[in-house]
Structure formats: structure tokens, C-alpha cells
Amino acid sequence: DAGVIQSPRHEVTEMGQEVTLRCKPISGHNSLFWYRQTMMRGLELLIYFNNNVPIDDSGMPEDRFSAKMPNASFSTLKIQPSEPRDSAVYFCASSFRTRRDQPQHFGDGTRLSIL
Amino acid sequence: KNQVEQSPQSLIILEGKNCTLQCNYTVSPFSNLRWYKQDTGRGPVSLTIMTFSENTKSNGRYTATLDADTKQSSLHITASQLSDSASYICVVSYSSASKIIFGSGTRLSIRP
Numbered sequence: 001d002a003g004v005i006q007s008p009r010h011e012v013t014e015m016g017q018e019v020t021l022r023c024k025p026i027s028g029h030n031s032l033f034w035y036r037q038t039m040m041r042g043l044e045l046l047i048y049f050n051n052n053v054p055i056d057d058s059g060m061p062e063d064r065f066s067a068k069m070p071n072a073s074f075s076t077l078k079i080q081p082s083e084p085r086d087s088a089v090y091f092c093a094s095s096f097r098t099r100r101d102q103p104q105h106f107g108d109g110t111r112l113s114i115l
Numbered sequence: 116k117n118q119v120e121q122s123p124q125s126l127i128i129l130e131g132k133n134c135t136l137q138c139n140y141t142v143s144p145f146s147n148l149r150w151y152k153q154d155t156g157r158g159p160v161s162l163t164i165m166t167f168s169e170n171t172k173s174n175g176r177y178t179a180t181l182d183a184d185t186k187q188s189s190l191h192i193t194a195s196q197l198s199d200s201a202s203y204i205c206v207v208s209y210s211s212a213s214k215i216i217f218g219s220g221t222r223l224s225i226r227p
Contacts, residue, residue, distance in 0.1 A: 004158070043159075043204065043217040056214075091158050103149065106158030 002026070004107035006092050012113045018080040024073055025094030031102060034067055034077050035091040043091075049075065049096060062107045082114045117142040119207050121218035129226050132195055136221045137207030138188040144206040150179050150190045153202045154219070162190070162203075192223075200225045 005024040013019060025032050033048040047057040049069045057067070064083070069075040079086055089111050093104040119140045125184035128134050140148070147166045151159035163172045163179040165188070170180050174210045192199055 042219045043215075045215050093158070103161030103164055106160070108156070108158050 004092055006011050006090075006107035006110050008110060009108065010113075012115065013082060014115050015083055016081045018038075018078065019082045019112060019114075020111045021077040021090050021092075021112070023075045023092030023107060025075070025078070025092070026105055027073065029094035029096050029099035029105070030072070031095045031104075032069060032074070032075050033095075035093065035094040035106075036088045037091060037109070038088045044078070048084050084114045087112055087114050117209065117214075117215045117216055119205055119218040121144055121203075121205050121215050121221050123221060124219070125222040125224070126224060127224045128195055130195060130197060134192050134223065136190045136203050136205075136223070138190070138207075138218055140186050140188070140205075140207045140216070141187075142207050142209040142214075142216060144209055144211075145183065145186075146211060148179075148188050149206045149208075150177070150188075151204045151206060153204060155201070159204055173224060181208075197225050197227060199223060 007022045014020045031050050034046040035043050037043045037047055038068055044059055046059045047067045048055055065079055067077045089109045091106050091109045093106040095102050095104045122137045130176055145167055149164045150162040152162050153159040160175050162174050165172050165181045167183050170181055179193045181188045202220040202222050204220045208215050
């Protein structure tokens with residue numbers, strides 16, 4: 001099992017640039033989650049999808065953030081325009097959400113630095 | 116206010132010793148509680164998941180307990196190993212598992 005795959009692993013860019021983070025969930029999983037982790041705020045849920053449909057995006061910080069899931073095997077998180085305060089590690093996770101006790105499987109994250 | 120609090124914030128113990136990490140929560144209605152282990156530079160990995168009716172769940176040397184009355188959970192690590200050095204995060208789901216709150220984590224360091 002390949003696990004959740006995120007790309008890129010590291011991204012450094014200047015403020016104002018568009019940033020796109022990518023995620024391939026585990027095959028067969030029907031729920032996908034995007035998280036952000038910082039030293040100050042810990043892990044925060046940004047948005048999650050169920051069967052490719054966004055269910056709860058209340059954690060998305062502002063309109064500069066958008067997420068899509070065009071099919072069951074791919075999702076993107078886009079920041080446009082990026083700002084230095086967006087610097088964080090962004091995690092994608094997937095699960096098989098027919099039962100409440102199913103674990104989420106996390107990717108190894110994208111470390112984003114906005115200069 | 117829905118909250119998850121973990122203690123201690125950090126802990127250092129000698130290899131081979133046992134330790135217990137605490138998680139207190141104030142969410143309603145409770146759905147489930149999970150403990151994750153996060154190694155430096157990696158994503159969190161699920162250790163245990165407990166629903167309302169479960170009091171104890173083990174995963175190797177890791178044993179989690181849940182007291183739904185007092186809204187407390189603990190993670191007990193037996194015979195610690197150097198590889199146990201990591202952050203341990205308590206995560207509580209509520210409102211039919213549609214909402215989720217993360218604790219700030221306990222950073223555990225195992226010394227040889």
C-alpha cells in the first residue's frame with residue numbers, strides 16, 4: 001500500500017505567488033482531509049471531502065485558500081496570493097468513512113515557506 | 116467551549132521506563148477519541164481509536180484508556196524505547212464525527 005502521497009515535500013516561494021499543493025489519497029478511501037500545522041496553533045483542519053464533495057470548509061482561513069477534488073484519486077489545495085503567515089506544514093489525510101472508528105492516514109506533508 | 120487539553124506539554128524519561136500522557140476534553144456530543152504519534156518531519160500515525168463505549172484499547176506497548184464520565188483519556192507507554200521519542204496528539208471528534216479538535220500534543224523524549 002503506497003499510503004497518502006503529497007507533493008511537493010518542500011516549497012519555498014515569494015509572497016504574492018500562487019502555490020498549489022497536491023495529494024493522492026489511498027486507493028479506496030472515500031474521505032480526504034487537508035490540515036495545516038504550525039508551532040503556534042498546532043494541527044488545524046482546513047477542509048474535508050466525502051466522495052469528492054466538500055463537506056466542511058469552515059477551517060479555510062480566507063478566500064485566498066481554495067481546495068478541489070476533481071476525482072477520487074487527486075486533490076489540490078491552492079493559495080493565491082500567498083503571504084508569509086501561510087508558512088506552515090500542510091498535511092493531507094484520507095480514510096474509509098463508513099465507520100466512525102476508521103483511522104485517518106496522513107501523508108508526510110508539504111513544508112511551505114513564503115518569503 | 117469545545118476544548119482538548121493535553122498534559123504534560125513535554126516529558127523526558129529514560130529508556131525502559133513507563134510513562135502516561137493525559138488528555139482532557141470538553142466536547143459535546145462526543146463521538147470518538149484518537150491518539151496519534153507524530154515523528155519529527157512525518158505525518159501523524161494513528162495509535163488507537165475509542166468510541167463512547169470503550170474503556171481501554173491497546174496497540175502493542177501503547178494502551179489508551181477513556182473515561183467518558185470525567186471526559187479524560189490517558190495513553191500509557193510501557194517499557195519505552197528510543198523510537199518512542201515523538202509528539203503524541205489527542206484528537207476528539209464530536210457532533211456525529213463531523214467536527215474535530217486537536218490537542219496541542221505532548222512532546223516525549225526518551226533518553227538512553
